[in-house]
Structure formats: structure tokens, C-alpha cells
Amino acid sequence: MIRRLSIEGSTIGVLRIGLSMDELHAIEDRMTRRVAIMSIVLAVIGAMVFMAIVVNQHYRTVSQKYSQIQSFTGSILDHMRDAVMTINAQNQITIFNHRAEELFETKATDVLGKMSSELSSVLGHCFSEIFSEPGPESELTLECAAGHTHIVSISLSSTHLSDGSLESQTAVIKDLTEARQLEREIHRKEKLTAMGELASGVAHEIRNPLNAISMIAQRYEKEFIPRSGIKEYRTLTHVLKDESARVNGIIQQFLTFARPPKLKFANVSAQRFVNHVSTLFQGQAAARHIQFVSHCDYVGTVRLDHDAMTQAILNLLQNALDATPPHGSIALKAFRKERSLIMEIQDTGEGISQEQLEKIFNLYFTTKTNGNGMGLAITQQILSQHEGSIHVRSEVSLGSTFTISLPLVS
Ligand SMILES: Nc1ncnc2c1ncn2[C@@H]1O[C@H](COP(=O)(O)OP(=O)(O)OP(=O)(O)O)[C@@H](O)[C@H]1O
Ligand SMILES: [Mg+2]
Structure with missing residues (x-):
């Protein structure tokens, strides 16, 4: 600021007052820098928040898609008619579908994440057989659960990582027992x-x-x-x-x-039929000191020729009697399974070897000195006239079970 100094009209001097602006400019510069830094930081934070939102949204979409794919694949696997099992490079089970649960009579939760060495001996043995199959597709007989043998075909496939190392092995197991x-x-x-x-x-x-x-x-x-x-x-x-x-x-x-005679079919109460056959047979069983029990769960009727079917079942009971030693037991059980009446004739007799099992339904095949080898052939014939079927499970020294299946007409 500049002021003129004058006394009685004449100028005697000039008064100059000045203030240095350097400090102020320095403060201004600092402020400007801070504002710039703050703006950059805010911009970076804003960008990061924006990125986080985008990434989160992307993640949500991806995980939604992933769970959709997972449940879709899971549902396909669970609806498959073949058992599917996958093991990873560490030999841990990572996939065990619903059909596998049925075939191996084991829950997925009991095997997932486990190694074959941690499974029950029966299952562990199955696993090593399945995953050591040399060919891409092979057929073998497996004891899938204690006492339950199945004929299965196995197709194996593997996936590899980009470096060529093994990532996983998948086995698709088709149960061929019924077809065979x-x-x-x-x-x-x-x-x-x-x-x-x-x-x-x-x-x-x-x-x-x-x-x-x-x-x-x-x-x-x-x-x-x-x-x-x-x-x-x-x-x-x-x-x-x-x-x-x-x-x-x-x-x-x-x-x-x-030339079998023509059958006379009638609707017969399943329970009455089982009681009728049991009454005919129990005297013979008692005479040989063999315990005989019979039971029919199914209360409906079944279409059959009474006399022919009686002969068919008696042939099986007679064979059971011939094979069972005194104090053994024979059971005749009837029950409904889906659209069939099942009749099981079970004995604790000598059993039948694998080699003989192939022949027992042949006409004239017998191992008995006084047998004609006709009983089973006749039974089989009667069943095919009824559009039914018969099959047998047997273990030497433990006994045999003949299972008859008759269609139930609704
Ligand atoms: N429950 C059984 N336990 C052990 N072996 C059996 C049984 N059922 C059948 N078999 C075997 O199958 C063979 C054939 O049986 P099948 O009933 O056809 O003839 P069979 O009993 O020998 O003579 P037939 O019945 O004509 O008097 C028997 O000789 C026996 O070796
Ligand atoms: Mg016989």
C-alpha cells in the first residue's frame, strides 16, 4: 500500500507498506497438491469400488451358472441307468451317482472324499477291480455288496491336466445281470x-x-x-x-x-395257492426232520393253472428236500415286486456248483441215482407257458434259492 504524506498541502514524503505473498503462495500450492492427491485417491477408491461391484456381479453370475451346471450334471448323473464313479489323481472318490448307491448298496455320503483303502473290504475290492480294468470296455462278474454278485460291463475314461498328468478317472458301470x-x-x-x-x-x-x-x-x-x-x-x-x-x-x-397239455388259467388267490402247496409238502419235510416255513405277503390274485403251477413249485420243493440234510430248513416266500408275483424257494442244502448251475435246467440232467432230470425242465416249461421266469442263486454248502416270477395282470 502506498500513501502520500503531506503537511499543510505540501508533500513531505511517501509511505509504503508491503506484505510478502510467498508464504501465502506456498500454502496455496500445498492445498492444491493435497486436493489433487485427495482427488486421485478418491478416484482410485471409486475405481476400486466400481471394479469390486463389477467383479462381485460377475462372480455371482458365474457361481449361479456353475451351480446351475452342477445341479444339471448332478441330475443327469442321478437319472442315469448306469452307475458312475469318478476318482481323482489322489485316488479319492469324487462322483458316486444314485445308481452306484443302488448297485453297491452304499450311500454316496459314506464314500465321497474317501480313498479305496478306506472303504469296506467288499467295496474296496470292487474299486480296485473296476479301476484296474485294462481295456476301455470290459465285462466282469463283481460282488458289488456282501453276497450280491452282478455281471457288469465297465467303460473307463480319464481326464488329464494341461501338463499331461492324470486328473481323474471315470467308470461307467452297466449292470448286465438281468439281460444275461x-x-x-x-x-x-x-x-x-x-x-x-x-x-x-x-x-x-x-x-x-x-x-x-x-x-x-x-x-x-x-x-x-x-x-x-x-x-x-x-x-x-x-x-x-x-x-x-x-x-x-x-x-x-x-x-x-x-407236447404239454393246454393249461386252464384262472384267477387264484396267491395266499390260498401258497397254503395249498405248503399243505401238500409239509408232511414230507416233517418226515425228514426239516423245518419248513411258508409265507405270502401278497393278498391279491394271480392268473395261473392251479395244477400245473402246483407241480412246478412241488418240483422245486422236492429238489430242495433232496438237497437238504436233516435239521436244515426250507422256506417258501411269496410277495409282490412291481408288476410280478415272486415266489422264492430257499433251502439250506448242499448248494449247486457253478459248473452244474449251467446244466440243471437241461432235460435229463441229474446228479441223483434215482432222478430223471426232468423236474426243473418241466418247471421251466410250465413257467414259460405262464409267461413267467425262473432263476437260481446258489452257493455250495450254504444252499440254493430258486426265484419264480409270474406276471400280475391289473
Ligand atoms: N435245491 C437244489 N439244491 C441242490 N441241487 C439241486 C437243487 N435243485 C436242483 N438241483 C440239481 O439239479 C439237478 C436237476 O434237477 P431236476 O429236478 O431237473 O432233476 P432231478 O431232481 O435230478 O430228477 P427228477 O426231478 O426228474 O426226479 C438235480 O439232480 C440236482 O443236481
Ligand atoms: Mg427234481
């Missing part, structure tokens, strides 16, 4: 039909000479008297007659088998 059973049954039926036709042809050829032998035997008995050895002569003619009659009886059975 069906194939065997069809094969058995075809064989039986062929055998029956052959038997009937042979039987006709044998019958005529047999009748001649039988008539001659009767004439020898009635019209001739030997000069000596009359007692032996009578015994021999008797044997000749009886044996001819026995062979004739067997031929008759063959012919009935080859």
Missing part, C-alpha cells in the same frame, strides 16, 4: 424245445419195440412153463414186464413234456 439272465433263459428254452422234439421222435421209435417186448413178457408169464427153474423164470419175466412198464412211463413223461 434273460439271454440264458431264452437259450435254455430253445434248447429245451429242441430236446423235447428230439425226445418225442425217439420216444415214438422206442415205443413200438417196447410194446412188443412187453407183450412177449406177458405171454412168457402166462403161456409158458419151463421144465426147471420155474421160480427164477417167474422172477425174470416179472422184471422184464416191470422194466418195460417203467420205460413206458418215462416215455410217457417225455411225450407229455414234448
Whole structure:
């Protein structure tokens, strides 16, 4: 600030007052810098918040998509008719679908995350068999749960990481037990039909000479008297007659088998039928000191030929009786399963070896000194006339279970 100093009108000097602005400018500069820094920080924070929102939104979409894909894949896996199992590089089970739970009779929660060494011995053994299969697709017989054997086909596939190391192995296991059973049954039926036709042809050829032998035997008995050895002569003619009659009886059975009589179907109470068969059989079981129990859960009716089906079940019960030692037990159980009536004949007898199991339904196959080997072939034939089926599970020294399935018409 500049002021003129004057006394009585004349200027005597000039007054100058000044203030340095440097400090002020320095403060101003600092303030400007701070504001700039604050703005940059705020801009960075704003950008980060914006990025976080975008990333979060993206993450939410991705995780939503991921869980959608996961539940979609899970639902596909759970609705698959084949069992699916996956193990990772550390040998831990990472996928075990619903069908696998059924096949191995084990809950997924009990196996997921576990290694095969941590599983039960039966399951552990199955796992090592499945994942050590050499080929991409193979068929084998597996004990999937204690006492339950299945024929399965396995197809194995693996995934690898970008460095080529193994990431996981997946096994798709198809249960072929029923299909193989069906194939065997069809094969058995075809064989039986062929055998029956052959038997009937042979039987006709044998019958005529047999009748001649039988008539001659009767004439020898009635019209001739030997000069000596009359007692032996009578015994021999008797044997000749009886044996001819026995062979004739067997031929008759063959012919009935080859050309079975037409069945008379009727709706029969399942419980009454089971009681009827049980009443016929329990006397024989008691006489051999074998405990016999029967039970039918199904209260409805089933369409069958009463006499033929009685014969079919009695054949099975008779076999069970022949195989079971005194104080053993035989059970006849009937129950409904889906659209079928199941009848199970279970014994604690000698059981049947794997090799014999292949043959027991063959006509004339027998291991008994006085057996004809016709019982099971006839039972099988009666069942196929009823559009039913029969199969057997057996273990040597433990016993056998024959399972009959008859369709229930609604
Ligand atoms: N429950 C069973 N336990 C052990 N073996 C059995 C059983 N059922 C059948 N078998 C075996 O199957 C064979 C064939 O049986 P199938 O009933 O056809 O003839 P069979 O009993 O020998 O003679 P048939 O019944 O004609 O008198 C038997 O000889 C026996 O070896
Ligand atoms: Mg028999």
C-alpha cells in the first residue's frame, strides 16, 4: 500500500507498506497438491469400488451358472441307468451317482472324499477291480455288496491336466445281470424245445419195440412153463414186464413234456395257492426232520393253472428236500415286486456248483441215482407257458434259492 504524506498541502514524503505473498503462495500450492492427491485417491477408491461391484456381479453370475451346471450334471448323473464313479489323481472318490448307491448298496455320503483303502473290504475290492480294468470296455462278474454278485460291463475314461498328468478317472458301470439272465433263459428254452422234439421222435421209435417186448413178457408169464427153474423164470419175466412198464412211463413223461397239455388259467388267490402247496409238502419235510416255513405277503390274485403251477413249485420243493440234510430248513416266500408275483424257494442244502448251475435246467440232467432230470425242465416249461421266469442263486454248502416270477395282470 502506498500513501502520500503531506503537511499543510505540501508533500513531505511517501509511505509504503508491503506484505510478502510467498508464504501465502506456498500454502496455496500445498492445498492444491493435497486436493489433487485427495482427488486421485478418491478416484482410485471409486475405481476400486466400481471394479469390486463389477467383479462381485460377475462372480455371482458365474457361481449361479456353475451351480446351475452342477445341479444339471448332478441330475443327469442321478437319472442315469448306469452307475458312475469318478476318482481323482489322489485316488479319492469324487462322483458316486444314485445308481452306484443302488448297485453297491452304499450311500454316496459314506464314500465321497474317501480313498479305496478306506472303504469296506467288499467295496474296496470292487474299486480296485473296476479301476484296474485294462481295456476301455470290459465285462466282469463283481460282488458289488456282501453276497450280491452282478455281471457288469465297465467303460473307463480319464481326464488329464494341461501338463499331461492324470486328473481323474471315470467308470461307467452297466449292470448286465438281468439281460444275461434273460439271454440264458431264452437259450435254455430253445434248447429245451429242441430236446423235447428230439425226445418225442425217439420216444415214438422206442415205443413200438417196447410194446412188443412187453407183450412177449406177458405171454412168457402166462403161456409158458419151463421144465426147471420155474421160480427164477417167474422172477425174470416179472422184471422184464416191470422194466418195460417203467420205460413206458418215462416215455410217457417225455411225450407229455414234448407236447404239454393246454393249461386252464384262472384267477387264484396267491395266499390260498401258497397254503395249498405248503399243505401238500409239509408232511414230507416233517418226515425228514426239516423245518419248513411258508409265507405270502401278497393278498391279491394271480392268473395261473392251479395244477400245473402246483407241480412246478412241488418240483422245486422236492429238489430242495433232496438237497437238504436233516435239521436244515426250507422256506417258501411269496410277495409282490412291481408288476410280478415272486415266489422264492430257499433251502439250506448242499448248494449247486457253478459248473452244474449251467446244466440243471437241461432235460435229463441229474446228479441223483434215482432222478430223471426232468423236474426243473418241466418247471421251466410250465413257467414259460405262464409267461413267467425262473432263476437260481446258489452257493455250495450254504444252499440254493430258486426265484419264480409270474406276471400280475391289473
Ligand atoms: N435245491 C437244489 N439244491 C441242490 N441241487 C439241486 C437243487 N435243485 C436242483 N438241483 C440239481 O439239479 C439237478 C436237476 O434237477 P431236476 O429236478 O431237473 O432233476 P432231478 O431232481 O435230478 O430228477 P427228477 O426231478 O426228474 O426226479 C438235480 O439232480 C440236482 O443236481
Ligand atoms: Mg427234481
